[in-house]
Amino acid sequence: MLFQDIVQDVVFWVLSVAAIGAALGVVLVRDLFRAVLLLAGVFIAMAGFFVLLSAEFLAVVQVLIYVGAISILFIFAIMLTRNVRQGNLPNRLQIPAVLFSTLLLAALVVVATSTEWNLIPDGAKTGVDLVQTQSVNVLSPEALEVLERAGALSDEERLQAEKAGLADLLIGPFVLPFEAVSVLLLAALIGGLALARPPGRA
Amino acid sequence: MFTSHCGESILRENPLFRLIYDGASSFLPCWLSYLIAGMVIMLILVNAVLLGAAAISWMERRLLGRFHNRIGPNRWGPFGTLQPIADFIKLLTKEDLIPAGADRIAFTLVPIFMVLSVILMTAVIPFAKDTALADLNVGVLYFLAVSSLTAVALFMAGWSSDNRYALFGAARGVAVLISYEVPVVLSLLGVVMIAGSMSLGTIVQAQQVPFILVQPLAFFLFLAGMSAELNRTPFDVAEAESEIIAGYHTEYSGIKFALIQAAEFGGVLVVAALITTLFLGGWAGPFAEYLGWLWFLLKTILVVALFSWIRATYPRLRIDQIMGFCWKVMLPLSLINLAATTLEVFFLPDSGATTVEQWIMVGINLPLALVCVPLFGRLMREKARPGSSPAGARVVPGVPTIESS
Numbered sequence: 001m002l003f004q005d006i007v008q009d010v011v012f013w014v015l016s017v018a019a020i021g022a023a024l025g026v027v028l029v030r031d032l033f034r035a036v037l038l039l040a041g042v043f044i045a046m047a048g049f050f051v052l053l054s055a056e057f058l059a060v061v062q063v064l065i066y067v068g069a070i071s072i073l074f075i076f077a078i079m080l081t082r083n084v085r086q087g088n089l090p091n092r093l094q095i096p097a098v099l100f101s102t103l104l105l106a107a108l109v110v111v112a113t114s115t116e117w118n119l120i121p122d123g124a125k126t127g128v129d130l131v132q133t134q135s136v137n138v139l140s141p142e143a144l145e146v147l148e149r150a151g152a153l154s155d156e157e158r159l160q161a162e163k164a165g166l167a168d169l170l171i172g173p174f175v176l177p178f179e180a181v182s183v184l185l186l187a188a189l190i191g192g193l194a195l196a197r198p199p200g201r202a
Numbered sequence: 203m204f205t206s207h208c209g210e211s212i213l214r215e216n217p218l219f220r221l222i223y224d225g226a227s228s229f230l231p232c233w234l235s236y237l238i239a240g241m242v243i244m245l246i247l248v249n250a251v252l253l254g255a256a257a258i259s260w261m262e263r264r265l266l267g268r269f270h271n272r273i274g275p276n277r278w279g280p281f282g283t284l285q286p287i288a289d290f291i292k293l294l295t296k297e298d299l300i301p302a303g304a305d306r307i308a309f310t311l312v313p314i315f316m317v318l319s320v321i322l323m324t325a326v327i328p329f330a331k332d333t334a335l336a337d338l339n340v341g342v343l344y345f346l347a348v349s350s351l352t353a354v355a356l357f358m359a360g361w362s363s364d365n366r367y368a369l370f371g372a373a374r375g376v377a378v379l380i381s382y383e384v385p386v387v388l389s390l391l392g393v394v395m396i397a398g399s400m401s402l403g404t405i406v407q408a409q410q411v412p413f414i415l416v417q418p419l420a421f422f423l424f425l426a427g428m429s430a431e432l433n434r435t436p437f438d439v440a441e442a443e444s445e446i447i448a449g450y451h452t453e454y455s456g457i458k459f460a461l462i463q464a465a466e467f468g469g470v471l472v473v474a475a476l477i478t479t480l481f482l483g484g485w486a487g488p489f490a491e492y493l494g495w496l497w498f499l500l501k502t503i504l505v506v507a508l509f510s511w512i513r514a515t516y517p518r519l520r521i522d523q524i525m526g527f528c529w530k531v532m533l534p535l536s537l538i539n540l541a542a543t544t545l546e547v548f549f550l551p552d553s554g555a556t557t558v559e560q561w562i563m564v565g566i567n568l569p570l571a572l573v574c575v576p577l578f579g580r581l582m583r584e585k586a587r588p589g590s591s592p593a594g595a596r597v598v599p600g601v602p603t604i605e606s607s
Contacts, residue, residue, distance in 0.1 A: 031305075033305065033308070033362075034305070034308070037308060037354070037358065040354055042308070043363065056338060056339065056344075057339075057340050057343070058339055060338075060340045060343045060344050060347045061347075061348035063348070063350070063351070064343065064346055064347040064350055066353060067347075067350065067354060068346075068347060068350025068351070068353060068380075068383070069350075069380070071354060072353050072376060072380055074358070075354075075357045075376065076373075076376070078361075079357075079361075079369070079373055188510050
């Protein structure tokens, strides 16, 4: 076994244990403040997985958006909440929650195992860049071609191809969902403004 | 020169890494020489940040002394250069207090996180040709992502201290951080578009003309935004002594306080290095092949001095003025800059901007900046008349009921 393979395995297991442990902590810890910090930990571990998959762009964006923005939003919500240390009050949604999360997990497992991952062949692997499991099925044929060709290219060119593929996808075939998401964000913004409006004013 | 029998590795472009790696691998197994070379470079970077922070704290105190028409620390060592070490020893011997109601784990992790995020930032900065620890293709984004970790650390400090002044400070700090993230990112987009890459090394090489001239608005916005994100004086409401004691680090003492201070000054150093890289041409200069590190160091020191100058010149803003400045001045300016740059890049050939084209951009962008900045400055002045109620303050959490009047 190559040194790089061992390192990759060790990092993968460390990240997995950290991510799962932190995720369990988010659910089990009563102190909301610690729960949010653990959630940020989960996000960072996820970014680590993206790095392992040689998707540096996604990893960086993951940290920027999830740790830098989403966690901070939670943080502000907590800062404006009373009695945070007592945690959530018990409610009657436990059984539906268990049911729903089991279904979600099952769906994710089915999708992950039934997807035909287009692994880049062994010969194209260079350096520590070993795992190549971009879900290329969702890419357009052109992007697919670029990615397949990328196996023989240098690291840098492959990354550029990957990013170009992402950008092309976002303003190409997926432009409608992309725009819909931005409308959703706008709606959330307006909703937040409406909620935060002082009661006296129209 | 030893011959290497180990394979290619991702850090081989770094000359120091190559030297150690090739040398060690002639009599050690590959993985051990890789580890040793990597560790040596990391050790250098960590020490550069921490010692640099110490040096900057001395430099800033001396400079502030001159600006204030006093002498500044001059007792320890020549010109007081050993003052940071004396300070450090003093802090080291102080009692390390943790408040009774504090969340001990989070409280202890804060200084570590703060130093960590600063050190992580240095990984992508090219100090000279090919000397970045990792010249990532997404270097600029990486920097922004890592610097956004500071917001989490700030919040941890404020909340875990179990002190309401710390919480006020943290709320202000985080509010400032996330607001200024927007114009900072938008201003960097202009630079990235002209260079055609987010890799810091490529951005340096793309600067036929220093980008401070090509993108003057972006430079101004980035400098102001980074001053805010570093809690430097015109924007330092998060630790405003006259209002909320020391803000988020009120409860920190001893070695933890020393680490937080090191992270603050280290942050100034790293941001100055980044400004040098993005706007001042990085290692470019005469004999850049051999003297690149020298030009880089000189430019960085110059930017640090600029930060000190700003700190000595401007009084502290109110929190609503800071928010107003961000959303009413910096955001429109960054959008104007983005639009102008987009138009210019649109008319460029695909091969990237040559020297002449960059000078043409200077001809367009410099007058634009000279018109826009005073224009929006006037706008801000009218909005912030003395006596007008700070209407914006209400929506910002963390404003105590003390009025500044």
